[in-house]
Amino acid sequence: MHLDHxxxxxxxxxxxxxxxxxxxxxxxxxxxxGGPVGSGKTATVAALCRALRDELSxxxxxxxxxxxxxxxxxxxxxxxxxERISAVETGACPHTAIRDDISANLEAVEDxxxxxxxxxLILVESGGDNLxxxxxxxxxxxxxxxxxxxxxxxxxxxxxxxxTTADLLVVNxxxxxxxxxxxLERMARDAKEQRGDLPVAFTSLVAPEGVRPxxxxxxERLAAWTAAPA
Numbered sequence: 001m002h003l004d005h006x007x008x009x010x011x012x013x014x015x016x017x018x019x020x021x022x023x024x025x026x027x028x029x030x031x032x033x034g035g036p037v038g039s040g041k042t043a044t045v046a047a048l049c050r051a052l053r054d055e056l057s058x059x060x061x062x063x064x065x066x067x068x069x070x071x072x073x074x075x076x077x078x079x080x081x082x083e084r085i086s087a088v089e090t091g092a093c094p095h096t097a098i099r100d101d102i103s104a105n106l107e108a109v110e111d112x113x114x115x116x117x118x119x120x121l122i123l124v125e126s127g128g129d130n131l132x133x134x135x136x137x138x139x140x141x142x143x144x145x146x147x148x149x150x151x152x153x154x155x156x157x158x159x160x161x162x163x164t165t166a167d168l169l170v171v172n173x174x175x176x177x178x179x180x181x182x183x184l185e186r187m188a189r190d191a192k193e194q195r196g197d198l199p200v201a202f203t204s205l206v207a208p209e210g211v212r213p214x215x216x217x218x219x220e221r222l223a224a225w226t227a228a229p230a
Contacts (some may be wrong), residue, residue, distance in 0.1 A: 013034070017030070017137070017138050017139065017158040019141075019225075021118070025118070026225070026228075027072045027113060028057075028059070028117070028118070028120055028123045029120065029141055029221060029222050029226075030109060030124065030139065030141050031073055031119050031143070031221065032123075032124045032135035032140035033120070033126065033140070033146060034126040034129060034135065034143065035133070035147055035162065036128055036130060036151060037128030037129075038128065038135060039146045039148045040172040041125050042062070042070045042125070042152070043073065043172075044146055044172070044203075044214065045123050046079045047210065047214075048075055048218065050079055050211075051211050051215040052121070052210070056118045057116075058084065058119065058120065059084040059086070059112040059116060060074060060079075060124075061088060061109055061112070061122065061123070061125070062086070062087050062088065062125045063087075063090050063098065064088075064089060064090070064127050064223065066162070070091065070125060083115065084116055086112055088104045088105055090127060095126065097135075098133070098134075098135045098140075100136075102136045102139040102218070104122060105139055106128050108137070110168055120222060120226075121230045122217070124139065126137065132160050133145075133161075134162060134200070141221075143168075144167065144168045144169075144214070145162040145163060145168070145170065146170045146172055147171055148176075149169070149172070149174055149177045149182040150173055150180045152182070152183070153182035153184075153186055156171075156191040156194055157177075157190040157194070163194055164195060168198075170192060170200075170203055171187055171200065171203070173192070173205075174202050175210050184202060187216060188202070199217065
């Protein structure tokens with residue numbers, strides 16, 4: 001039985017969330033980050049916070065199954081003040097809380113908006129999942145999917161909703177390609193074939209400007225978000 005059948009799971013949030021705050025002003029842009037375990041999602045969130053925190057009001061929601069490990073990593077690295085980081089313990093497969101029953105994440109997002117807002121941007125990081133992880137449109141406005149070259153250069157060719165439909169695909173840890181035998185040109189060709197005109201960013205977060213293409217994409221999404229009528 002496939003979870004992407006709305007007639008089977010009518011309770012799923014497939015509609016877009018209201019773009020307005022209770023006072024009628026435009027709420028924060030919500031961007032979800034998903035991807036397999038170890039692909040670099042938390043490192044990407046941390047790098048984005050460092051790159052954007054001086055120009056934007058940012059908050060983060062992390063998802064782990066039974067721990068607060070990702071949130072604690074962000075706190076240890078002081079990427080944002082503690083009150084701007086919230087942790088959700090899903091207690092089940094990570095995609096459940098970002099796609100099927102999003103209530104805990106919605107509550108965390110809304111509490112952040114109320115507690116430290118107004119916010120420009122909220123990053124919602126999924127727990128590590130496979131290539132089928134996608135975010136409900138009722139939770140986030142755009143999705144980033146993070147894979148890494150150490151997972152194999154055939155990942156873009158394998159596809160899956162995360163790879164094929166995410167608003168931005170990030171191919172991370174490009175510095176490791178020579179050591180793990182991954183062909184970056186092949187990955188780029190396969191990603192293009194799977195995604196068409198949807199953007200792909202090849203990154204190495206250990207490089208000084210490694211997060212720049214992702215941060216620039218976020219800035220573009222935020223500019224479009226704020227320019228649209230509420």
